[in-house]
Amino acid sequence: MTPKFGRGRTIARGEDGFEAALLGTSFNAHDPGRRPALIVQANDEAEVLAAVAQARAAGLAIGICSGGHSWSQNHIRDGGMLLDMSRLDSIAIDAGNSTAIIGPGCLAGDLDAALAKQKLFFPVAHAYTVGMGGFLLQGGFGWNSRATGMACQSVIGIDVVLADGSLVHASETENPQLLWAARGAGPGFFGVVVRFHLKLRPRPRYVGMKAQVFRIRHLEAVMSWADRVGPDVAPFVEFQLVFNRKAMGIFAHGIEILTPVLADSHREARAAVAFIDNSPVRRLASFTLPLLPLSLGMMMKAGERTLFLPNTRWTADSMWMNTPIDPLLPALRRIADTQPGAPSHALWLNWNAPPSRPDMAFSLEARTYLALYGGLRGSTSTPRDESWATDHMRALQADSIGIQLADENLGRRPAAFMAPANLARLDALRAHHDPEGRFNPYMGRVA
Ligand SMILES: Cc1cc2nc3c(=O)[nH]c(=O)nc-3n(C[C@H](O)[C@H](O)[C@H](O)COP(=O)(O)OP(=O)(O)OC[C@H]3O[C@@H](n4cnc5c(N)ncnc54)[C@H](O)[C@@H]3O)c2cc1C
Incomplete structure (x- = not known):
């Protein structure tokens, strides 16, 4: 940008x-x-x-x-x-009522920095420069979202310009069907959101991260362990495994375990990440960092300097899966073997979705999430590098129940992104509010 x-x-x-x-x-x-x-x-x-x-x-x-x-x-x-809409980036915080009104062009990091000054919190995106507009509309897998819910669940209202040219407010009580759609329609939303009204929370008292790094030869052992322990990991711990050809500290092909924690106290955070120190694979690790206090702003900026570099040609693709990991291990090994150089990376995320959520367009999630981010720089990439993310996700399609709209690749590989009943309801709302198709639809749909 x-x-x-x-x-x-x-x-x-x-x-x-x-x-x-x-x-x-x-x-x-x-x-x-x-x-x-x-x-x-x-x-x-x-x-x-x-x-x-x-x-x-x-x-x-x-x-x-x-x-x-x-x-x-x-x-x-x-x-x-x-x-x-990037210039509509205002932030107005009402600390007394724990609410905020923001423009869609407001950046995740700017909102978090403004909230931090008032000891308030919203589950913004993990990278500083992500726009809140697109992030909130697709659902929003923000910091601590396993504990606090999808970010869109904390959107309590929107102001939206519809295809007929009217500007309307939507909330749980006023035009609730528009709010329903705005909570998850993502790149298929049928209106222009000019403002989001957000519910805020108290800021967690402890924010930090623990990390552990393995050589890629340990992939099968590490992934099997992670998949086994994932369901028992506290919801306020983000348990992420990243395959990286320039892994942190070893500068070689490896697996980074990154576990940000947002807890009430250091003691609670330490107890919640102890499973990493006590794991049966810990002796295979190249190194383990202790739990370190870090601000969200630091983690957001660090992510953009290491994994999510700008000035890079990216292709991302993703899949939700409920299957246990064992049959997927050969595919994960192929993904690692063919992985282009950094900043390309694969992310395995422990999700274990809650049994139910409020009724909203966002409606597809599963036990674990796998995303591939092919990031190419310079002119030396091969066609295999260019299609790394898309090809491997296509090969794994049978093991997947669909994708996240956060990391959609619908133009190249259409896939399910919403429960069928929710998609049918969204289509009906779109036909009603945008009968001439003024707003672009999704770039691809499965038949
Ligand atoms: C580096 C990086 C890190 C990311 N981290 C996360 C993360 O931690 N969690 C997560 O959930 N996602 C994450 N994402 C995905 C990101 O949330 C989505 O790509 C999101 O759409 C970005 O929002 P945006 O406003 O920046 O994007 P845009 O490209 O501007 O918007 C995406 C789409 O949303 C729609 N849209 C945007 N603004 C409006 C509006 N005002 N009114 C109506 N429709 C609109 C449009 O259809 C648009 O094409 C990340 C992406 C990147 C590149």
Whole structure:
């Protein structure tokens, strides 16, 4: 993402600055080759209303971006209007009522920094520069989300411009079907959100992380152990395993165990990560770091300096799975063997979804999550590197129940992303609120 330079303007394809404005919307440095006819960089709500009216009058389809972190660059389509919401990035915190109203262009890290000053918390995304707009709409796997729920569960209202040009508020009691859809429709939402109303929580008193690193030759032993202990790991511990060709500390192909903890006390946090020190695979580890106090801001920035580098051509793909890990071990070994160089990485995440959630569009999750992030830099990549994430996820399709919209790759590999009944309800809402298809649909759907 390029920094936000001055006031936004409207730029037609062919005009000076169009290419820079378009590609500057995207965290992913890949050029998808798609080109809209027009970019509208909205400065405020009035300009959003004017842009939707203009698109209606001209019969243009609308693509929207806030932080531009869609791996698939969902907002960049051929033809139509691209509505860039990144300048609507306000943050207004009401500490007395534990609520906040934010613009969709507000960044995860900026919101967290503002909340930290008031000892408040919201489960923002794990990387500093992720836009809250797209993050909240797809569900939002934020910090501590296993304990606090999906971030969208803490969205208590939205202000949205619909296809008919009206600006409406939606909450549990007012237009509740729009709030239902905004909690999980992600890149298939049928309106422009200009504000999110959030419920805040007290900030956890202890934030830290424990890490352990293994050589990749121990993959089978480490993954089998992690899969076995995952269900017993406390919900306020994020238990993540990352395959990395330049693993932390060993600078060689390895598996990083990264366990951020957001707890009430250091003692509680230490007890919750003790399973790593006591594990049967600990003697295979190259090293183990003690539990270290770290701020969320530090962890967010560190992630973007190590795993999620900008100026990189990314392809991400993902799968939810309920199957035990044993039959998947050969596939995980193939993923590691063919993994391109850093910053490409594979993430295995212990999730163990709760038995039920409130009724909302977000409706697909499972025991474990596997995501591949192919990140290429320079011009030396091979076609196999380019399609590493997509190819391996396609090969594992039979073991998966679907994907996360956070890491969707629907344009290249359509897959299930919502429970069928929820998708049918979302389709009906879209047909009602956007009968002419003003807002771009998902880039791909399974039949
Ligand atoms: C480095 C990195 C780290 C990430 N970490 C996490 C994480 O920890 N947890 C997680 O859940 N996800 C994570 N993601 C995924 C991320 O949440 C999604 O890609 C999300 O869509 C990004 O939001 P955005 O506003 O930045 O993206 P955008 O690309 O701007 O938006 C994505 C899509 O959302 C829709 N949209 C955006 N804004 C609006 C709006 N105002 N009104 C209506 N529709 C809109 C559009 O369809 C758009 O194409 C990460 C992604 C990256 C690149």
